[in-house]
Amino acid sequence: MVKNIETRTNHREVEVLDALRQLGGAARNANLAELLGVSEETIRRTTKSLARVDLVRRVHGGSYLPESGAGAGVFSRLGRHQREKARIGAAAVTLIPDGACVFLDVGSTTAFVAQALNARRGLDVVTNSLNAVQALAEQAGNRVFMAGGRLGRNDWGMFGSETIEFIQNFNLDVAVMSVDAVDARRGFLLTDADEADVARAVIRQARQTIVVVDHQKFGQTAPLVLCPPQAVDVVVTDQPVKPEMAQSFRNWDIRALEAVKHKSKDAA
Secondary structure, eight states: OOOOHHHHOOHHHHHHHHHHHHTTTEEEHHHHHHHHTSOHHHHHHHHHHHHHTTSSEEETTEEEOGGGSGGGSHHHHTTSSHHHHHHHHHHHHTTSOTTOEEEEOSOHHHHHHHHHGGGOOSOEEEESBHHHHHHHHTOSSOEEEEOOSEEETTTTEEESHHHHHHHTTSOEEEEEEOOSEEETTTEEEESOHHHHHHHHHHHHHEEEEEEEOOGGGBTOOOSEEOSOGGGOOEEEESSOOOHHHHHHHHHTTOEEEEOOSOOOTTOO
């Protein structure tokens, strides 16, 4: 069923809808604002109005068209568990020193790490994620390198042999990776084969690997094993790890870091 845009939107809203179509069905507020020559606050206000009549779906920092197919990918996942992912992102950045060479993958949680990197300076950030690049473009003090390759529209990222070859040019200090599931026996799991190929190449290239994952992924399953679990150094998550998983992490010599809600009263 096609919605009647002419009777349900004003001129600014029609402009935003057209801009979203030009940008492939999904975009960050900053990109829409730049394209239309207006403020991000105008974009937020306009997309909020459009969301009331279900012409767009709003997520953290952006929006997408429901009919575009973008909702099946990473962009819609940015809107889920935003507070938890923001905490995870802030906690992960505490593990990254100024001046490091860092890789960020295409995951939605990793996009929150990208946003939190404004707390660091002198970084060389390598990524195959368009969402990460857009977040990093709004920051100063760090250099950003975007991997080329084949565009995966669901993930808003670049994949394939060209992507891997590009990444192999870098001496990575830290790799920040996301996963689709964490299993107490098999470790870290992914669904997409292209994403797994890139991720494995990154982990081989990095001195330290950090997995960022919200608690919903623990105990879930996916068909592809990312890497031997011993290759991961730190897992950053938003809730305490359950005993069976904690034991597996100890066996694999993985540090589990819980992203706390607040540094408060009983924090000692």
